[in-house]
Amino acid sequence: MIKKITLILVLFFSVHSYSQEIKNYAWDEKPIFNEIPEEYKNQPAVVLFDKRWIHTRVGYYAFATFAMNHTAIKINKAEEINKYNKIKAQDNGYIRDVRDFHARVIKPNGDIKILPEDKIIETEIDKVKSIVFEGVEAGDILEYYFIVKESPSSYGVEIFQKDIPVLLAEFITTKDGVTFNTFASSEFEMSNFNGKTIAKASNIPPYKEEANARNVKNLIKLIYMVSTPPVDTYRWNYFLPTYYKKPFFQYFKKNQARDFIEKLNINSLSTEEKLITIDNYIKENFDFVWRGETAKKITNLNDGKQKLKSSDLFELYGFVLKESKIQYEVVVGMSRFLGEVEGERFVLPLSHEFMYYIPETRKFLSPYEKYLSYGYPMYEIQGSKGVSYNPAQKGNIISRITFPIAPAEYTVNESQSTVSLSEDLTTATIEKTYSSSGYDGQMYRNWIKYLKENKDEKELVEAIKTKTFGDKFNLKITTYSFENQEFKYNYINTPYVVKVKAEAEESLIENAGNLVLVNLGKIIGSHINLYQETDRKWDVDLGCAKTFRHKIIFDIPNGYEVESFKDLIIDKKMEGGASKNCSFKSIAKIEGNQLIVEVFEIYNSINYPKELYQDYRMVVNAASDFTKASVVLRPKK
Structure with a gap:
């Protein structure tokens, strides 16, 4: 005592x-x-x-x-x-x-x-x-x-x-x-x-x-x-079962959710088809209740465009998966640019990303990401580690998961441009088709949809110009159109396409005595450079692996011939395995009265160690150099 x-x-x-x-x-x-x-x-x-x-x-x-x-x-x-x-x-x-x-x-x-x-x-x-x-x-x-x-x-x-x-x-x-x-x-x-x-x-x-x-x-x-002891509410084996063991709704009832599933008519579909149907309907018809808005009770979940609280939207996915007998796991990741998911607990105030993983198809559902379809997880968490919880499994077991990395062939930005000059060589007319797939395509599809629904045409045209030509090109877009706009095209990675016609005065053409310089490299759009960044402290981390392919068809004006296009030919490549390296290559040739220029730029990895920075910098600067390159014309003799 x-x-x-x-x-x-x-x-x-x-x-x-x-x-x-x-x-x-x-x-x-x-x-x-x-x-x-x-x-x-x-x-x-x-x-x-x-x-x-x-x-x-x-x-x-x-x-x-x-x-x-x-x-x-x-x-x-x-x-x-x-x-x-x-x-x-x-x-x-x-x-x-x-x-x-x-x-x-x-x-x-x-x-x-x-x-x-x-x-x-x-x-x-x-x-x-x-x-x-x-x-x-x-x-x-x-x-x-x-x-x-x-x-x-x-x-x-x-x-x-x-x-x-x-x-x-x-x-x-x-x-x-x-x-x-x-x-x-x-x-x-x-x-x-x-x-x-x-x-x-x-x-x-x-x-x-x-x-x-x-x-x-x-x-x-x-x-x-x-x-405060004894309960540590943020430990994953307490937090995830407490909040995600059973779906819970605030603004609609379970019988309404069951009616929603029945009207989707997915019973006879394969698991893949069911998941695409579920995700596509929710992404097309539901939006979040944003700050300043008031959530309202839902009486019919199949009644067209509606708004739900983000938590109810997430739980709706879980309920549909459970009722449809599709095995799923609740997974938690974190943007690799912010930090890492701690293996034992939810760490405040770091922003965690919650989603569903389907073991059968090895794909992800991302309810909180409006732009992102069923398939790969959000690009920020690629290659990082997260935690996973299976509500159907007994014992509140928490597992570790490594998020997959989409290959460079998944996210492709491709363009074809035809460039012609006016008779007095003062104006360039450009007809360009620009397509984006993968992460870029999904984000651009969602962004243009938002602009069309919420902003005026001036802002929409500016966004088109920035996407197709960059923000440093003084030109006027005269016509534009879109293809493959619907969300459903995300599931088969169909590129989002924008077609534009534009006119540029002086910003593309320069006279040097009797020679004419046409800055064709500028057509592919602006590009960052690392001319001043000679040293590197951290590894290079990219949003996603991606590929760029561009084709420029330049109509040689009457009365002129090509003096030189050597600056348009560049070939820079990082040494190492093809699955990890990056490269920039451009080729040019004359066919009849046209100069054909093709560009291939690829970043096969999302991470380049700082030890490889100089090679990476060489490739990035090569792309930037190309945007400044010109074809030189001279009068025919």
């Missing part, structure tokens, strides 16, 4: 001490900072340390979180002062009280100037406190800390990486009556000491955003979740 009482007292005073310790936190009178590494000495500023501490207590007489932030920044260049001399006690909408707020300037000679409390400003409405450092010079260290008391939150995101280096990042959690789960970037080392969970990272480099990279995922950060 004595031992039990002693243990209770130890636990009580341990909890009490952490609560008091964070409230009594104070800086060192004479701080000692780590030496700035040589590679960071030319940085405009350096974060010497960034220390944060969260203490949460929940119980009969306690419901509060204390948060401490303590930071020191050395200013190396005077022009950076205004970026870092304004500090605000974090405002996350839950602050109840700023308990402490201190700031000081440490001069290069060691002199310390503490900012007086009357320099702290509090806004009248939201009562947020802030302070401005004054008289700061290059070489000064700005140090501050604040402690806030707030209502507990079930999760938090702590981003430590900045646009300047961070020499030391530290995050501490302590608790009373709750459980912390921490998910940190690999740069952090985790430890436990005397009841504290401590995450530390050293020498965090400046953040660098790159095109076609997992920028959000790569950001050095830490996510924590707070739960």
Whole structure:
């Protein structure tokens, strides 16, 4: 009994001490900072340390979180002062009280100037406190800390990486009556000491955003979740069975859903045909209740165009699958550009993607993606890992799943253009057919449908121009038409086709003495370049593997002949296996009075390691070079 009482007292005073310790936190009178590494000495500023501490207590007489932030920044260049001399006690909408707020300037000679409390400003409405450092010079260290008391939150995101280096990042959690789960970037080392969970990272480099990279995922950060024992509601083996064991509807009833299935008349169809019929009807006839709109009760699910809450729409799929005796799994993925699905639990606030997987056909249904048909999963999750739950299986078993990657032959953008010049060579007339299949085709089909239903023709024409010619081509579209517009064409990957006729003045033609340069490369549309991006920090990650094929038929004007088309011939290819590489190749030849140019550009992989970046960059720049290439004409002798 004595031992039990002693243990209770130890636990009580341990909890009490952490609560008091964070409230009594104070800086060192004479701080000692780590030496700035040589590679960071030319940085405009350096974060010497960034220390944060969260203490949460929940119980009969306690419901509060204390948060401490303590930071020191050395200013190396005077022009950076205004970026870092304004500090605000974090405002996350839950602050109840700023308990402490201190700031000081440490001069290069060691002199310390503490900012007086009357320099702290509090806004009248939201009562947020802030302070401005004054008289700061290059070489000064700005140090501050604040402690806030707030209502507990079930999760938090702590981003430590900045646009300047961070020499030391530290995050501490302590608790009373709750459980912390921490998910940190690999740069952090985790430890436990005397009841504290401590995450530390050293020498965090400046953040660098790159095109076609997992920028959000790569950001050095830490996510924590707070739960109250004994139930951890976000564990997958609790979360998925709780919400997806049986379909549940808010705005219609099961008998209405059964009537819906009966009227679909799918009993005699194969599994594949059933799934296509179900998905096509729902995608064609149901839309989401958007923010600001009010959901309404549904009396007849087969009654044409209607709106449903997204949750009801998802559950409708599940109910139809269950009633139709089609085996399915609820699967959860995450955009590989944002992060990875954690194997044990749903991690807030990361955005997870929920869908259905059909084991028999090895395909996916994506209720939340209006553009995407039954087949491949959304492009952002290709190649990543997710979790899977089979409601028909006993035991609440959660499995891992790897999402498939669609090949480059699935998403194809193809065009054929006929280009002719006016007699005075001032105007080019272009007749172009542009087709898109795969992910690009499905997204473009959905986007044009939205524009036609919700926007004026001017915006529609601008979208057509951007898709077919890019956004840097000064031309006027005179006529346009579409083919294969219905959603049903997604299931057999029939390309979405737009046909346009356009006129371009001067933007395509240039005179050089008695020679005429016609920028035929521009016809395929604008293309990114990596001329300035010589180095790469992260792997290259593309939305999807894809293929581009273009054909340009140029009518050589009367009285002229081709002087040269050598700039239109390019051949660049990444070394390595054909299934993973990328390449750009263009060929040209004269047939009668026409110059025929063909372009083949392919990206067989969605990921190119940074070690292959220079080869990838070579291919991308080759495509960009082509858009600047011209055929040179000269008068016939």
